[in-house]
Amino acid sequence: MLAYRLPRSLLIGGLALATSLVVGVAQGADGNPEATTRDYHYSDAHLHFVDFFQHGDGLGDLLDAMDTAHVDHALITGIGVAKKWQQDAPKKPRYYMGDDAPVYWYSGTDYILAEALTRAPKPVQARFSPFITGFNPTDLNAADEIRQLMAIYPGFWKGIGEVFTRHDDLTRLTDGETPRANHSALMKVYALAAEKGLPVLVHSNITSKREGHEPLYLNEFESAVRDNPKTTFIWAHAGTSAELTRRLGRIEWLYDEVERMLETYPNLNIDLSWSVLEPYLLDDNGQPRSRWVKLVERFPERFVLGSDVVGRFGSVGDILSSYTPFLDALSPATARNVARDNFLRWVNVPLD
Incomplete structure (x- = not known):
């Protein structure tokens, strides 16, 4: 069911909103100021309802x-495709x-999300940035459909995505044209996003999982970013996926x-959600890779984290906390940006 019910934070007398600091420094038990800990709060920048x-x-x-995971805000979106249950299937997939x-x-996924969220109390709504995802990225009508949805829920939508293009077996299982980042239909969507000031994930x-020696599809995404300089892009998983990792291992040239x-x-940003954590951000021993630490420090306002959970939310805390070794390797200011503040800036949520 997707029916709304009050969370524990309201039932016990107050809504757990953002705390004053994302990264807090505390003295150790012996009073030594060098024995410090960091208390991370997050914006989950990739979450499917x-x-x-x-x-x-x-x-x-x-x-x-x-509340349990100290997530103050979240990008929330549906899933732009639905899986068919065929008549000849032995059981439901x-x-x-x-x-x-x-x-x-x-397209119904956006209405499911909108109806659930618009019926919630205003303080609850304020913790989410809903993104539109229920459209066919190969349909030249897509931008018009998005515009219509924005008119039905005025002022509600804060971004567009996750837009599925070149997505392993998901691409293979979609009927019709192959979705690609520089498809003519999506170019119209990017123009609309720039007009409305909406980031696009x-x-x-x-x-591909068989061509790991070269960036086979990079030109498609790069041309979309290049030809839409006024559109804010968020590159999901930095171009990786769990399937690519399973088949190819760590792609050595990805970093470059x-x-x-x-x-x-400058209009490109990177989503570091879970398939990037290992084997890219952390090595085989769970230690941060120095070159990725240096890259994030070079571009401290261009990276975000996301759980990428899909309708089931019990693992949000475990996923986000798994980034702790990497965040700890960053400066406190950069860690705060990556863990929470960057995404808030992109969707114009005031920082505390």
Whole structure:
């Protein structure tokens, strides 16, 4: 069910909103000021309200999970496709890769999210930045459909995405044209995003799972970023995916391409959600890789974290806390930016 219920933070007498500091420094038990700890609060910059069957735990469970995990704010979006349950399937699939049945573009996901969130109290709504995702990125009508949805819920939407392009088996299972980041339909969407001041979260794998020696699909995404300089782009997973990692391991040339893209395009930002953590940000021993630490320090306002949970919210805290070794390797100011403040700036939420 997606019915709204009050989270624990309201039931016990108050809404757990943002605290004054994202990164706090405290003395150790012996009073030594060098024995410090950091208390991270987060903006979850990649979170799906529903799964590939358009079901989820609901807003109450999400708020409980956010309170427990010290998530002050979240990018919240639906899932732009739905998995078909075919007549000849032995049982209902549990995931979009559960069988060979296709997935189809599903506009209802935005209405599911909007109805759940607009019925919530205003302080609850203030903790979320809803993004539009329920459109076919190969349909030249897409920008008009997004404009219509914005008129139905005026002032509600804060961004567009996650837009699925070049996404492993998800791409293979969609009917019709292959979604790609520089498709003509999406170029119209990017122009609309620039007009309305909305950031766009795009999933565009940097390569395929069989061509790990070269950035096979990078030109598609790069041309979209280059040709839309007034659009704020967020590159989901820095062009990686769990499937790419399973098939290719760590892509040795990924760092160089991400660095070059950041140097070249000031309108590009990087989502470090979970498939980037290992094996890129952390090494095999769970220690931060120094070159990624230095890159984030060079561009301290260009990176965000996300759990990328899909309709089930119990793991949000574990996922975000797994970034602690990397955040600890950053300066306090940069760690605060990456953990929480960067995303708030992109969606114009006041910082405390």
